[in-house]
Each structure stands twice: as structure tokens, then as C-alpha cells.
């Protein structure tokens with residue numbers, strides 16, 4: 001009887017640990033995917049939805065800063081994504 005309870009407890013513990021590891025790994029790969037994307041990639045993926053993407057030379061670095069802030073709310077970008085896109089456009 002005692003042995004059975006112990007085994008059950010171990011199985012439950014093993015399952016919860018496995019679930020926790022899978023969840024942790026899942027969220028990790030998701031954030032790594034965004035990390036790995038370049039500014040150029042994010043620009044192409046996010047800005048073309050609504051209008052043609054203006055080329056980096058269309059505006060000055062200062063103008064891109066302002067545009068980045070306006071378009072961040074339109075494109076629903078994170079701060080990190082916006083920074084990457086603006087850095088790319090300023091080059």
C-alpha cells in the first residue's frame with residue numbers, strides 16, 4: 001500500500017515536471033524567434049500590411065524615429081521590434 005502511494009506520487013511529480021519543461025521550452029523558442037529576426041525582416045513582415053514600405057533612404061534618421069513611434073501603434077509592435085526596424089531604416 002505504502003509503495004503504491006509513493007509510485008503514484010512519483011508519476012504525478014514526473015508528469016508535472018515534464019509539463020513545466022515543455023511549457024518553459026515553448027516560451028523560450030517563441031522569444032528566440034523574435035530575437036533572431038533582423039530589422040529588415042521585421043520591416044518587410046509588419047509594414048507592408050497597410051502600405052508600400054518606403055525605402056530606408058526616403059526619410060532622415062530623425063524622421064524615422066518619429067515614424068517608428070507612430071507606426072509602432074499601428075503595426076502593434078513591441079519596443080524591441082520597433083527599435084530593430086528603426087535601426088535598420090536609419091542605416
Ligand code: HEC
Nearest residue numbers: 043046047048049050051054067071072074075076077085
Ligand atoms: C495598420 C496599418 C499600418 C501599418 C501596419 C503600418 N502603417 Fe505606416 N501608415 C499607415 C497609414 C494609415 C499611414 C498614413 C496616415 C498617417 O501618416 O498617419 C501611414 C504612413 C506611413 C508613413 C508616412 C508616409 C509618407 O509618405 O508620409 C511612413 C514612412 C510609414 N507609414 C512607415 C511605416 C513603417 C516603417 C511601418 C512598420 C513598422 C508601418 N508604416 C506600418 C498605416 C500603417
